[in-house]
Amino acid sequence: MALKESRILYFFYVYFAYTYIDTDEKKREPLLVIWNELIKFLNIFENSKNPNTLFWIIEIIHLFSKRYWPEVSLFLNFFKLIINDIILGSVK
Numbered sequence: 001m002a003l004k005e006s007r008i009l010y011f012f013y014v015y016f017a018y019t020y021i022d023t024d025e026k027k028r029e030p031l032l033v034i035w036n037e038l039i040k041f042l043n044i045f046e047n048s049k050n051p052n053t054l055f056w057i058i059e060i061i062h063l064f065s066k067r068y069w070p071e072v073s074l075f076l077n078f079f080k081l082i083i084n085d086i087i088l089g090s091v092k
Helices: 002-018 028-043 051-067 073-091
Strands: none
Touching: 002 051, 028 051, 028 073, 051 073
């Protein structure tokens, strides 16, 4: 199971690392949709205890925070809390 999780997350990471999404227009609504779907996807792996899964979750969050992060302070506070919950939930 752990190997399958790692492969799924690796594919997800590589896909979004090389897929072009226009982020010049950092509008709030499209980015909210992207982040909501990311959180739903990562919550699937919330109960995994595999270190590789945790590594890929952190890498995916890092990738998305660099590429798809809006310049809205309310967004930052709300999603920082959710991201912390995902990471801390995976570490337990």
